[in-house]
Amino acid sequence: MHELDPAYQMPLSDWTDVRRWRKAERERLIGARLAVSADARAAMSQRIAEGLDTLVGDVSGRMVSLYWPFRGEPDLRGWMASINARGGRTALPVVIEKGHPLVFRAYVPGDRLEKGVWNIPIPAEGDPVLPDIVISPVVGIDPGNYRLGYGGGFYDRTLAAMPFRPLVIGVGYELQRIPTIYPQPHDIPMTTVVTEANAA
Template identity: 85%
Template structure:
């Protein structure tokens, strides 16, 4: 259910790029311009979100439970550790039951909060049952709660490549937040197998996940 990131780097091809799509369907023509990369990411983001939303609700619930089991296997003893999760949005894995179990086992949990566009996220302590209010995109956020620094950050993906570079929603909040943290947390991407892609065309500001957990056994 979890895998380490591949550190071997992108595959190397000996054939001329113009014929590679005939030999390898996963091949993508290199994009060197950030404008082209942004345009490609926007289209890919829309495709992947649509595919995620097409999964039946009961199937998503089963996949979410498997992802929760994978997180337990990766993290181990949760007691005394602060975990940042997220409120599920647009078909993302629903880990709210797992969040409750973290607190029941002696861990602590938090949710990310958008304070301002172009600025890092703030993490607020949250326990299921605490009062929520609507944040950006109407996603619930803790109405109150002390700012915290999580030991573990669980981040939903829109897409992910073999080197664990994450395609998100395009706001840049995730990378900006990790870059601003005073220490490096364990960062785990969560999503479905169908969200694996050949590359996100990573840029210098992109920060890869440490681990990926999906619904598939042994991934």
């Protein structure tokens, strides 16, 4: 089939094969993302922020969890500051322990940060909060809005453990769209996805 249709992929059913495929695909997609110039990524991040504004609307009184950009992810720190300026509240995810859900801590630009897992800055203190909206960076995203992440399962575990289902928005670049992530029973799709081409 791959000779007739270059996009054809052999179905994978074994979890070992899926994990191996995801690891290779993750490396490929991160490499492609990092190959984009910093200026181009900054312009795409701005378009993503505009798409989020259109999708989310009024943020007043709402708690929005974002993330600290890592390895070429869209940089939404400016948008984070604008949420606080418009009466919303923001939080960052914190890895407490491998194999456990994330917690979210309130964060306002200027709050003290410390190095967390992978040296990603996290709020140095604060009680856990529950966001109304979770903005989740993707390594890859498929047409079912299933997210390929870094492989730790943190977002899936966290969403499954939350007492209510927040609006979950995956953010990334168009170049991160893939035909499938071979979703497994533990994978939880994003509610929607925003790229530099805006809401999908």
